[in-house]
Amino acid sequence: MTTATSQNISDIIRERHSVRKYDSNVKIPREEIVEILEKATLAPSSSNLQPWRFIVIDDLETKKELRQIAYNQEPVETSSAVIAVLGDKEMFKNIERVYRSSYEAGYMDEANMNRLIDSANSTYPNAPEEIRKNIASFDTGLVSMQLMLIAKAKGYDTVPMAGFDKQKFMDKFQVSERYMPVVLIALGKAAAPAFKTTRIPAKDLVEFI
Numbered sequence: 001m002t003t004a005t006s007q008n009i010s011d012i013i014r015e016r017h018s019v020r021k022y023d024s025n026v027k028i029p030r031e032e033i034v035e036i037l038e039k040a041t042l043a044p045s046s047s048n049l050q051p052w053r054f055i056v057i058d059d060l061e062t063k064k065e066l067r068q069i070a071y072n073q074e075p076v077e078t079s080s081a082v083i084a085v086l087g088d089k090e091m092f093k094n095i096e097r098v099y100r101s102s103y104e105a106g107y108m109d110e111a112n113m114n115r116l117i118d119s120a121n122s123t124y125p126n127a128p129e130e131i132r133k134n135i136a137s138f139d140t141g142l143v144s145m146q147l148m149l150i151a152k153a154k155g156y157d158t159v160p161m162a163g164f165d166k167q168k169f170m171d172k173f174q175v176s177e178r179y180m181p182v183v184l185i186a187l188g189k190a191a192a193p194a195f196k197t198t199r200i201p202a203k204d205l206v207e208f209i
Contacts, residue, residue, distance in 0.1 A: 012153050017194030019157035019186075022078040026189040028156065030058070033081060033187070036154065040147035045139040047120055048098055051091035051132075052140050053179055055084040069172060070164035070184060079188035080156075084169070085144050086179040087136030092124035093178075133180065140182045147185060157190045 033056055045051060057063055058081035067076040076082055088094070095117055103113040124132065148158040161184040169181045 009149075012149055016148060016152040016158075017196055018159040019188075019190040019192075019194045020075050020159055021190060021192035022075055022080070022157070022186065022188040023191040024078040026080050027058075028080040028187060030056070032154070033058075033083070036147060036150050036156075036187075037083075039150045040143050043139075043143040043146040045142065046091075046135045047116075047124070048102075049088075049091040049094045049120070049124070050098065050139075051088035051094070051136040052143050053086040053088060055086065055173055055175075057082045057084065065172065066164075066169075066184075069168045070161060073161055073163070075159050075161070075186035075188075076184065078191075079159075079186035081187050083147065083185045083187060084173075084181060085140050085147075085183050085185065086175065087133065087140045087182050088179055089129060089132050089136055090178045091132065091136060092120065095120045095124070136180065137182060144183055144185060151187055155189075156187055157194070159186045160184070161186065 037054055041050065041052070057066055060077075063077045063079075063082060066082060067073065070076045099108075099113045099116045099120070102108050103110060108116070127135075144160060148160065151158050162182070164181070164184055166181045169175065175181065
């Protein structure tokens with residue numbers, strides 16, 4: 001199987017396309033999905049608070065139910081698994097764990113750890129919820145894109161789906177109000193070529209000052 005070490009990152013980016021037709025006979029082992037997620041979560045995040053959580057749906061009957069919540073989108077049912085990416089609106093609850101972990105790993109001294117903890121605790125808990133939702137949305141976008149590229153490097157295909165009834169999803173999977181569903185990512189092997197698209201040339205989008 002192709003891996004990121006044997007394939008140029010530029011090739012992976014160019015070859016990744018949103019796939020909507022999946023081979024329903026392909027079953028990706030859960031251990032491999034966890035491996036993909038472990039690498040995806042190396043993505044950057046605001047103050048390294050990692051405001052993301054994941055629900056992986058790979059049971060066929062549950063995927064069929066999810067398909068109705070996702071406005072009957074076929075990849076939900078036919079892909080090997082659907083990874084729901086959730087944003088953590090209360091990412092400040094990760095502060096102590098994140099910085100203490102970095103301290104214990106030897107990446108910072110105790111004084112710096114305490115400074116960062118105090119700084120984050122004075123900022124994030126007091127921020128309006130709308131600001132924290134924006135932060136979580138931005139950071140889950142970073143981890144989601146990284147997830148899809150890592151999956152492609154491992155020979156799998158994906159498609160992100162933001163179109164689904166988020167309240168019904170929360171009800172179905174008993175998601176705490178702390179989290180907000182952001183995107184569903186179908187993961188599997190393509191059963192048909194992806195529909196390719198073009199891009200507006202970068203020179204038409206960039207301005208140097």
